[in-house]
Amino acid sequence: MTLNLCVLTPNRIVWDSEVKEIILPTNSGQIGVLPNHAPIASAVDIGILRIRLKDQWLTMALMGGFARINNNEITVLVNDAEKGSDIDPQEAQQTLEIAETNLNKAEGKRQTIEANLALRRARTRVEAINVIS
């Protein structure tokens, strides 16, 4: 049985082809998905999506959204997604540092929450690069 993965963002299709296995970051922890998985609809957290093609693992930074698994079709709808190999390490590291300083500067509940989210997004991007290397 083949497993098809489709990762969509509002702006473009990031991934649309066959995979062997994926590990999906959900709000309640990571789930591994192999062929013939039970139908499932799940919220996707900000985190790293791991994709296995034969023996090679790829990573993708996901920025929150939804996933639907049915009939060996995985559809992941996210606000934004980037392949680990497409992220510029320097730029990601810089963004992470900016996010950290912003969090320290943040005042009030709303700002803190937003800064926290930004930090998580930045951290995910950095992690997505580092997994490969």
Place this chain on the structure above:
Amino acid sequence: MAMAAVLRREGRRLTQPINALHSSLISQDQAPHGSRSISTQVVRNRMKSVKNIQKITKAMKMVAASKLRAVQTRAENSRGLWQPFTALLGDNPSTDVKKNVVVTVSSDKGLCGGINSTSVKISRVLHKLNSGPDKETKYVILGEKAKAQLVRDSKKDIELSLTELQKNPLNYTQVSVLADDILKNVEYDALRIVFNKFHSVVQFLPTVSTVLSPEVIEREAESGGKLGELDSYEIEGGETKSEILQNLAEFQFSCVMYNAVLENACSEQGARMSAMDSSSRNAGDMLDRLTLTYNRTRQASITTELIEIISGASALEGFPG
């Protein structure tokens, strides 16, 4: 198309004096004695203004064409995200609920054919269909043009209106903030988004997408109606199922909105392009007519003068010496 109408109106107003001029030329012998030539100044002025209008419409067509190209690819890309939602949650325009919200997407600028009036018309129909003794329907309006039309007769039903959407290039972040705004300010059981789906440069399909509230989704799924399929999915990743459904509905709404706004922007540019094309053509036709009249008048006055000179000369010839 609006421009075309203007031109046509202008044309009608114009043709009369010209025809009057013309007929006075034809019946030259009945003209008051001594009026040999008629001033062509009026016709020349008209020709100049028509030429200027044609230049403007041509330029607007070019601008619309280049904007269309930019927005079209993005509209096509945004279709991908909207389809999985329809596959999961379905699109159920017939769902009968109490609180309906009609989201009318229109443009801020005019001169783009009938796309705005089409969405307004469809919105009115939806409003009428979903009104009843214990039901209520509200409008949420995006864009200046639909606002102007709906304010006239259903001001009390307008819950929220947002304009100047396209000041910056449309992006998903902006639209999702906007969608959040709408969800925060409006109570709904079903959102019906009315927009013009871009089919080709000359074809736009007025479309309604329905987004149901999480409660309605849950109810429909449990009763095993059209959404019964949703129950076969295990819902993962949150504290409760309703929390997930809430997030899902919000995400769906922002994605559908994003798609709707892009499709509508695309249709707007397409419609403007064809409207401006036809008004340039109309201006050309009018210019041809005016040129013809102008040349005829000129020729007629030349002929008259020649006749006068020749007959004067031949009259003199009759007297010898």
